[in-house]
Amino acid sequence: MAGLAGEYARFAALIDGLSPEEWRTATRCTRWEIRDVAGHVTANAVDTVDGVVGTRTPDEQARAFRDATPADLAARLRAAAGRLIPFLESLDDAAWDRPAPKVGRSIGNGVHTLWYDAFVHGDDIRAALGRPGDRGPGLLASVQWLRDELDRLGRGPFRVLLDGAGEYAIGAGGPVLRGDPLRFVLVATGRADPAEFGTDATINVHLR
Structure with missing residues:
Protein backbone atom coordinates (compact mmCIF):
# COMPACT_ATOMS: atom_id res chain seq x y z
CA MET A 1 0.00 0.00 0.00
CA ALA A 2 2.83 2.37 0.83
CA GLY A 3 4.50 1.52 -2.46
CA LEU A 4 1.34 2.20 -4.47
CA ALA A 5 0.74 5.47 -2.63
CA GLY A 6 4.28 6.58 -3.34
CA GLU A 7 4.06 5.58 -7.00
CA TYR A 8 0.86 7.56 -7.50
CA ALA A 9 2.45 10.58 -5.80
CA ARG A 10 5.48 10.34 -8.13
CA PHE A 11 3.27 9.91 -11.18
CA ALA A 12 1.13 12.93 -10.27
CA ALA A 13 4.27 15.02 -9.74
CA LEU A 14 5.62 13.80 -13.10
CA ILE A 15 2.62 15.00 -15.11
CA ASP A 16 1.73 18.10 -13.10
CA GLY A 17 3.12 21.15 -14.84
CA LEU A 18 3.86 19.56 -18.23
CA SER A 19 3.56 22.02 -21.11
CA PRO A 20 0.86 21.60 -23.80
CA GLU A 21 3.58 20.44 -26.21
CA GLU A 22 4.90 17.85 -23.76
CA TRP A 23 1.33 16.70 -23.00
CA ARG A 24 0.88 15.81 -26.66
CA THR A 25 4.22 14.06 -27.11
CA ALA A 26 4.00 10.60 -28.69
CA THR A 27 5.04 7.66 -26.51
CA ARG A 28 6.20 4.11 -27.23
CA CYS A 29 2.63 2.95 -26.42
CA THR A 30 0.96 2.52 -29.82
CA ARG A 31 -1.17 5.56 -30.78
CA TRP A 32 -0.88 7.05 -27.28
CA GLU A 33 0.44 10.47 -26.42
CA ILE A 34 1.56 11.32 -22.89
CA ARG A 35 -1.95 12.56 -22.09
CA ASP A 36 -3.35 9.13 -23.02
CA VAL A 37 -0.87 7.31 -20.80
CA ALA A 38 -1.73 9.64 -17.93
CA GLY A 39 -5.45 9.20 -18.54
CA HIS A 40 -5.16 5.41 -18.40
CA VAL A 41 -3.21 5.42 -15.12
CA THR A 42 -5.60 7.92 -13.56
CA ALA A 43 -8.66 6.00 -14.75
CA ASN A 44 -7.26 2.78 -13.29
CA ALA A 45 -7.13 4.44 -9.88
CA VAL A 46 -10.57 6.04 -10.29
CA ASP A 47 -12.19 2.81 -11.54
CA THR A 48 -10.64 0.81 -8.70
CA VAL A 49 -11.85 3.11 -5.95
CA ASP A 50 -15.29 3.33 -7.60
CA GLY A 51 -15.53 -0.48 -7.72
CA VAL A 52 -15.76 -0.69 -11.52
CA VAL A 53 -12.21 -1.71 -12.38
CA GLY A 54 -12.06 -3.77 -15.58
CA THR A 55 -15.24 -2.32 -17.08
CA ARG A 56 -13.31 -0.04 -19.46
CA THR A 57 -10.53 -0.96 -21.84
CA PRO A 58 -7.25 0.97 -21.60
CA ASP A 59 -8.17 2.87 -24.77
CA GLU A 60 -11.56 3.80 -23.31
CA GLN A 61 -9.85 5.00 -20.15
CA ALA A 62 -7.43 7.11 -22.15
CA ARG A 63 -10.22 8.67 -24.23
CA ALA A 64 -12.24 9.53 -21.14
CA PHE A 65 -9.56 11.94 -19.91
CA ARG A 66 -7.99 12.99 -23.21
CA ASP A 67 -9.14 16.60 -22.97
CA ALA A 68 -8.00 17.07 -19.37
CA THR A 69 -5.01 19.25 -18.53
CA PRO A 70 -1.93 17.91 -16.75
CA ALA A 71 -2.90 19.75 -13.56
CA ASP A 72 -6.45 18.38 -13.69
CA LEU A 73 -5.31 14.78 -14.14
CA ALA A 74 -2.70 15.12 -11.42
CA ALA A 75 -5.41 16.39 -9.06
CA ARG A 76 -7.78 13.57 -10.05
CA LEU A 77 -5.09 10.97 -9.44
CA ARG A 78 -4.21 12.43 -6.05
CA ALA A 79 -7.89 12.49 -5.09
CA ALA A 80 -8.45 8.88 -6.18
CA ALA A 81 -5.33 7.73 -4.32
CA GLY A 82 -6.54 9.65 -1.27
CA ARG A 83 -9.68 7.50 -1.27
CA LEU A 84 -8.09 4.23 -2.39
CA ILE A 85 -5.23 3.91 0.09
CA PRO A 86 -7.40 4.29 3.25
CA PHE A 87 -9.81 1.72 1.82
CA LEU A 88 -6.97 -0.75 1.26
CA GLU A 89 -5.69 -0.10 4.77
CA SER A 90 -9.10 -1.12 6.11
CA LEU A 91 -8.84 -4.62 4.61
CA ASP A 92 -7.76 -7.50 6.80
CA ASP A 93 -5.11 -10.04 5.75
CA ALA A 94 -7.68 -12.53 4.49
CA ALA A 95 -9.13 -9.97 2.09
CA TRP A 96 -5.86 -9.78 0.17
CA ASP A 97 -6.27 -13.41 -0.89
CA ARG A 98 -9.86 -13.02 -2.06
CA PRO A 99 -10.60 -13.06 -5.80
CA ALA A 100 -10.34 -9.76 -7.62
CA PRO A 101 -12.87 -8.70 -10.28
CA LYS A 102 -10.43 -9.87 -12.96
CA VAL A 103 -10.52 -13.65 -13.22
CA GLY A 104 -7.42 -15.45 -11.97
CA ARG A 105 -6.20 -12.65 -9.72
CA SER A 106 -6.46 -11.90 -6.03
CA ILE A 107 -7.05 -8.52 -4.41
CA GLY A 108 -3.39 -8.47 -3.40
CA ASN A 109 -2.25 -9.19 -6.94
CA GLY A 110 -4.63 -6.54 -8.24
CA VAL A 111 -3.07 -3.89 -6.00
CA HIS A 112 0.41 -5.06 -7.06
CA THR A 113 -0.75 -4.74 -10.68
CA LEU A 114 -1.77 -1.13 -10.11
CA TRP A 115 1.68 -0.38 -8.71
CA TYR A 116 3.42 -2.07 -11.66
CA ASP A 117 1.14 -0.31 -14.16
CA ALA A 118 1.82 3.14 -12.70
CA PHE A 119 5.57 2.51 -12.63
CA VAL A 120 5.93 1.21 -16.17
CA HIS A 121 3.72 3.94 -17.62
CA GLY A 122 5.67 6.54 -15.69
CA ASP A 123 8.72 5.20 -17.50
CA ASP A 124 6.86 5.53 -20.81
CA ILE A 125 6.40 9.22 -20.06
CA ARG A 126 9.99 9.76 -18.95
CA ALA A 127 11.27 8.03 -22.09
CA ALA A 128 9.06 10.20 -24.30
CA LEU A 129 10.43 13.31 -22.58
CA GLY A 130 14.04 12.12 -22.80
CA ARG A 131 14.36 11.80 -19.02
CA PRO A 132 16.21 9.00 -17.20
CA GLY A 133 14.26 6.03 -15.87
CA ASP A 134 13.18 5.80 -12.24
CA ARG A 135 15.10 3.27 -10.16
CA GLY A 136 13.05 3.68 -6.99
CA PRO A 137 10.99 1.01 -5.20
Whole structure:
Protein backbone atom coordinates (compact mmCIF):
# COMPACT_ATOMS: atom_id res chain seq x y z
CA MET A 1 0.00 0.00 0.00
CA ALA A 2 2.83 2.37 0.83
CA GLY A 3 4.50 1.52 -2.46
CA LEU A 4 1.34 2.20 -4.47
CA ALA A 5 0.74 5.47 -2.63
CA GLY A 6 4.28 6.58 -3.34
CA GLU A 7 4.06 5.58 -7.00
CA TYR A 8 0.86 7.56 -7.50
CA ALA A 9 2.45 10.58 -5.80
CA ARG A 10 5.48 10.34 -8.13
CA PHE A 11 3.27 9.91 -11.18
CA ALA A 12 1.13 12.93 -10.27
CA ALA A 13 4.27 15.02 -9.74
CA LEU A 14 5.62 13.80 -13.10
CA ILE A 15 2.62 15.00 -15.11
CA ASP A 16 1.73 18.10 -13.10
CA GLY A 17 3.12 21.15 -14.84
CA LEU A 18 3.86 19.56 -18.23
CA SER A 19 3.56 22.02 -21.11
CA PRO A 20 0.86 21.60 -23.80
CA GLU A 21 3.58 20.44 -26.21
CA GLU A 22 4.90 17.85 -23.76
CA TRP A 23 1.33 16.70 -23.00
CA ARG A 24 0.88 15.81 -26.66
CA THR A 25 4.22 14.06 -27.11
CA ALA A 26 4.00 10.60 -28.69
CA THR A 27 5.04 7.66 -26.51
CA ARG A 28 6.20 4.11 -27.23
CA CYS A 29 2.63 2.95 -26.42
CA THR A 30 0.96 2.52 -29.82
CA ARG A 31 -1.17 5.56 -30.78
CA TRP A 32 -0.88 7.05 -27.28
CA GLU A 33 0.44 10.47 -26.42
CA ILE A 34 1.56 11.32 -22.89
CA ARG A 35 -1.95 12.56 -22.09
CA ASP A 36 -3.35 9.13 -23.02
CA VAL A 37 -0.87 7.31 -20.80
CA ALA A 38 -1.73 9.64 -17.93
CA GLY A 39 -5.45 9.20 -18.54
CA HIS A 40 -5.16 5.41 -18.40
CA VAL A 41 -3.21 5.42 -15.12
CA THR A 42 -5.60 7.92 -13.56
CA ALA A 43 -8.66 6.00 -14.75
CA ASN A 44 -7.26 2.78 -13.29
CA ALA A 45 -7.13 4.44 -9.88
CA VAL A 46 -10.57 6.04 -10.29
CA ASP A 47 -12.19 2.81 -11.54
CA THR A 48 -10.64 0.81 -8.70
CA VAL A 49 -11.85 3.11 -5.95
CA ASP A 50 -15.29 3.33 -7.60
CA GLY A 51 -15.53 -0.48 -7.72
CA VAL A 52 -15.76 -0.69 -11.52
CA VAL A 53 -12.21 -1.71 -12.38
CA GLY A 54 -12.06 -3.77 -15.58
CA THR A 55 -15.24 -2.32 -17.08
CA ARG A 56 -13.31 -0.04 -19.46
CA THR A 57 -10.53 -0.96 -21.84
CA PRO A 58 -7.25 0.97 -21.60
CA ASP A 59 -8.17 2.87 -24.77
CA GLU A 60 -11.56 3.80 -23.31
CA GLN A 61 -9.85 5.00 -20.15
CA ALA A 62 -7.43 7.11 -22.15
CA ARG A 63 -10.22 8.67 -24.23
CA ALA A 64 -12.24 9.53 -21.14
CA PHE A 65 -9.56 11.94 -19.91
CA ARG A 66 -7.99 12.99 -23.21
CA ASP A 67 -9.14 16.60 -22.97
CA ALA A 68 -8.00 17.07 -19.37
CA THR A 69 -5.01 19.25 -18.53
CA PRO A 70 -1.93 17.91 -16.75
CA ALA A 71 -2.90 19.75 -13.56
CA ASP A 72 -6.45 18.38 -13.69
CA LEU A 73 -5.31 14.78 -14.14
CA ALA A 74 -2.70 15.12 -11.42
CA ALA A 75 -5.41 16.39 -9.06
CA ARG A 76 -7.78 13.57 -10.05
CA LEU A 77 -5.09 10.97 -9.44
CA ARG A 78 -4.21 12.43 -6.05
CA ALA A 79 -7.89 12.49 -5.09
CA ALA A 80 -8.45 8.88 -6.18
CA ALA A 81 -5.33 7.73 -4.32
CA GLY A 82 -6.54 9.65 -1.27
CA ARG A 83 -9.68 7.50 -1.27
CA LEU A 84 -8.09 4.23 -2.39
CA ILE A 85 -5.23 3.91 0.09
CA PRO A 86 -7.40 4.29 3.25
CA PHE A 87 -9.81 1.72 1.82
CA LEU A 88 -6.97 -0.75 1.26
CA GLU A 89 -5.69 -0.10 4.77
CA SER A 90 -9.10 -1.12 6.11
CA LEU A 91 -8.84 -4.62 4.61
CA ASP A 92 -7.76 -7.50 6.80
CA ASP A 93 -5.11 -10.04 5.75
CA ALA A 94 -7.68 -12.53 4.49
CA ALA A 95 -9.13 -9.97 2.09
CA TRP A 96 -5.86 -9.78 0.17
CA ASP A 97 -6.27 -13.41 -0.89
CA ARG A 98 -9.86 -13.02 -2.06
CA PRO A 99 -10.60 -13.06 -5.80
CA ALA A 100 -10.34 -9.76 -7.62
CA PRO A 101 -12.87 -8.70 -10.28
CA LYS A 102 -10.43 -9.87 -12.96
CA VAL A 103 -10.52 -13.65 -13.22
CA GLY A 104 -7.42 -15.45 -11.97
CA ARG A 105 -6.20 -12.65 -9.72
CA SER A 106 -6.46 -11.90 -6.03
CA ILE A 107 -7.05 -8.52 -4.41
CA GLY A 108 -3.39 -8.47 -3.40
CA ASN A 109 -2.25 -9.19 -6.94
CA GLY A 110 -4.63 -6.54 -8.24
CA VAL A 111 -3.07 -3.89 -6.00
CA HIS A 112 0.41 -5.06 -7.06
CA THR A 113 -0.75 -4.74 -10.68
CA LEU A 114 -1.77 -1.13 -10.11
CA TRP A 115 1.68 -0.38 -8.71
CA TYR A 116 3.42 -2.07 -11.66
CA ASP A 117 1.14 -0.31 -14.16
CA ALA A 118 1.82 3.14 -12.70
CA PHE A 119 5.57 2.51 -12.63
CA VAL A 120 5.93 1.21 -16.17
CA HIS A 121 3.72 3.94 -17.62
CA GLY A 122 5.67 6.54 -15.69
CA ASP A 123 8.72 5.20 -17.50
CA ASP A 124 6.86 5.53 -20.81
CA ILE A 125 6.40 9.22 -20.06
CA ARG A 126 9.99 9.76 -18.95
CA ALA A 127 11.27 8.03 -22.09
CA ALA A 128 9.06 10.20 -24.30
CA LEU A 129 10.43 13.31 -22.58
CA GLY A 130 14.04 12.12 -22.80
CA ARG A 131 14.36 11.80 -19.02
CA PRO A 132 16.21 9.00 -17.20
CA GLY A 133 14.26 6.03 -15.87
CA ASP A 134 13.18 5.80 -12.24
CA ARG A 135 15.10 3.27 -10.16
CA GLY A 136 13.05 3.68 -6.99
CA PRO A 137 10.99 1.01 -5.20
CA GLY A 138 8.59 0.64 -8.13
CA LEU A 139 11.34 -0.98 -10.19
CA LEU A 140 11.78 -3.94 -7.85
CA ALA A 141 8.00 -4.20 -7.41
CA SER A 142 7.60 -4.37 -11.18
CA VAL A 143 10.29 -7.04 -11.51
CA GLN A 144 8.48 -9.10 -8.87
CA TRP A 145 5.10 -8.60 -10.56
CA LEU A 146 6.55 -9.70 -13.88
CA ARG A 147 8.10 -12.78 -12.24
CA ASP A 148 4.68 -13.75 -10.87
CA GLU A 149 2.96 -13.03 -14.18
CA LEU A 150 5.46 -15.04 -16.22
CA ASP A 151 4.99 -17.92 -13.81
CA ARG A 152 1.18 -17.59 -13.98
CA LEU A 153 1.32 -17.68 -17.78
CA GLY A 154 3.54 -20.79 -17.76
CA ARG A 155 6.44 -19.13 -19.56
CA GLY A 156 9.98 -20.41 -19.31
CA PRO A 157 11.70 -22.32 -17.94
CA PHE A 158 14.49 -19.86 -17.22
CA ARG A 159 16.11 -18.01 -14.37
CA VAL A 160 16.52 -14.25 -14.24
CA LEU A 161 19.59 -12.80 -12.52
CA LEU A 162 19.30 -9.02 -12.36
CA ASP A 163 21.88 -6.50 -11.17
CA GLY A 164 21.01 -5.57 -7.59
CA ALA A 165 17.52 -7.06 -7.85
CA GLY A 166 18.07 -10.73 -7.04
CA GLU A 167 17.50 -14.00 -8.86
CA TYR A 168 14.12 -15.37 -9.89
CA ALA A 169 13.14 -18.78 -11.23
CA ILE A 170 10.42 -19.13 -13.85
CA GLY A 171 9.68 -22.82 -14.00
CA ALA A 172 12.36 -25.40 -13.27
CA GLY A 173 15.79 -25.14 -14.87
CA GLY A 174 16.47 -23.44 -18.18
CA PRO A 175 18.98 -20.75 -19.13
CA VAL A 176 20.00 -17.85 -16.92
CA LEU A 177 19.02 -14.41 -18.23
CA ARG A 178 21.31 -11.71 -16.86
CA GLY A 179 21.09 -7.96 -17.06
CA ASP A 180 19.77 -4.66 -15.80
CA PRO A 181 16.40 -4.75 -13.95
CA LEU A 182 14.91 -1.76 -15.78
CA ARG A 183 15.86 -3.24 -19.14
CA PHE A 184 14.26 -6.50 -18.01
CA VAL A 185 11.01 -4.66 -17.27
CA LEU A 186 11.08 -3.13 -20.74
CA VAL A 187 11.85 -6.47 -22.41
CA ALA A 188 9.23 -8.40 -20.41
CA THR A 189 6.54 -5.87 -21.36
CA GLY A 190 7.34 -5.77 -25.07
CA ARG A 191 9.02 -2.37 -24.90
CA ALA A 192 12.52 -3.57 -25.81
CA ASP A 193 14.14 -6.31 -27.89
CA PRO A 194 14.17 -9.68 -26.06
CA ALA A 195 17.51 -10.40 -27.72
CA GLU A 196 19.00 -8.15 -25.02
CA PHE A 197 18.48 -11.08 -22.66
CA GLY A 198 19.17 -13.79 -25.21
CA THR A 199 15.54 -14.87 -25.41
CA ASP A 200 12.49 -14.46 -27.67
CA ALA A 201 9.13 -12.70 -27.63
CA THR A 202 7.55 -15.25 -25.28
CA ILE A 203 9.10 -13.31 -22.41
CA ASN A 204 6.58 -10.52 -23.15
CA VAL A 205 3.74 -10.93 -20.62
CA HIS A 206 1.37 -8.99 -22.87
CA LEU A 207 1.87 -11.43 -25.74
CA ARG A 208 -1.10 -13.81 -25.85
